[in-house]
Amino acid sequence: MTPPVVRPRDPDLSSEYRAPTTELEGQLAELWQVRLGLDRIGVDDDFFELGGHSLLAAELLVEIEQTFGVTVPATVLYLDPTVADLAAAIDESRAGSGACD
Numbered sequence: 001m002t003p004p005v006v007r008p009r010d011p012d013l014s015s016e017y018r019a020p021t022t023e024l025e026g027q028l029a030e031l032w033q034v035r036l037g038l039d040r041i042g043v044d045d046d047f048f049e050l051g052g053h054s055l056l057a058a059e060l061l062v063e064i065e066q067t068f069g070v071t072v073p074a075t076v077l078y079l080d081p082t083v084a085d086l087a088a089a090i091d092e093s094r095a096g097s098g099a100c101d
Contacts, residue, residue, distance in 0.1 A: 003040075014049060015082075018043050018044050018073055019042065022087065025043050027067070028083045028087055033048070035056050035063075036050050038051075041083060041084060043066070044084060047082070047083060048069050057077050057078070058075075060077070061074060064090070070094065072086065076089045
């Protein structure tokens with residue numbers, strides 16, 4: 001099996017790189033790195049600006065559910081497509097009912 005191609009971060013992104021500060025942000029950034037084939041993901045990076053699309057978003061949401069045991073609706077990723085926002089939604093879900101609303 002051929003390893004995935006890993007690209008460096010695009011310097012023309014609209015956000016400056018900000019490293020993950022929590023374990024959850026770090027885990028999400030790693031999931032994104034694998035899915036998007038990038039060497040570094042910042043917590044404020046936009047999933048779609050990085051090359052994400054609807055199929056990758058669906059795969060990512062399934063992987064989040066399998067990894068963290070939390071269902072994140074697609075609208076959360078589409079409306080707030082950053083690691084920081086996803087981490088906040090997962091934390092909120094864990095503190096509440098167990099599913100993101």
